Amino acid sequence: MLAETVCSAVAAAGLGIAAITAYRKRFLSAARIAAYALVPLGLVMTGAVQWLADTAFSPMAWAGFGVLGVAWMLFMTTRAVERRRTGEAGKGVPGKERKAAAEPSASGPALGRGQRGAAAKPPAAADGEDFSDIEAILKKHGL
Template sequence: MLAETVCSAVAAAGLGIAAITAYRKRFLAATRIAAYALVPLGLVMTGAVQWLADTAFSPVAWAGFGVLGVAWVLFMTSRTVERRRGGTAGIEEEPKGRKRAAEPSASAPALGQGKRGATPKPETGAPADDFSDIEAILKKHGI
């Protein structure tokens, strides 16, 4: 009951200020002030103020907010741990015998590797040949 009285008084004061502003020929500002002044009155008339007052003084409502806070903390902690591990590995195991949509060896033929885990064989030649082009560039620039 007190909250409704306060909101009604604020609305009445706001409408009074809007009337004074309109008397000073500042109609746009008066309209804006009147709009802000009518918001608390509308909240009282819809019952939102009573619902808010009941929620603010209800221990069950505060316990519910506490449960929501704990759920949010748990969710954010699990997301942080998941990101540090690098994805969802270890959270859900796939059944044996079932292949994933993208196997790690799927790109092996594109890389020129015949088998999974096979390393390409080095080209035959002396190790000095590998750096000959670098030496040519350095000599070209006078280094």
């Protein structure tokens, strides 16, 4: 009963502040304050405040939260152990990645740092660099 009274008082005070804000011609802020003020009143009217108050003072509810916490800890512990057992986190089975990396078709470019051939040269950076398209764009914009 006390929680409902407090929520109703908070709602009334919030609506009073919203009225003062609207009087000062700040209607958008007043509407936002009124919306926040109506939330506790709506919670009282739906019975959510009574349910929360009953849950907060119930030893059976707190025991249930404790059981849920233990279950969550078990899930997280088994997940961490499973990740540690399979290798690095998020990698999956390590044997499959090693086999795929050994295949030449699975990897990227095969040229190393010291082996630059004719295929490694960019085609535009050959002998005569052609900047005609860039010049056309600059002329179009007057630069």
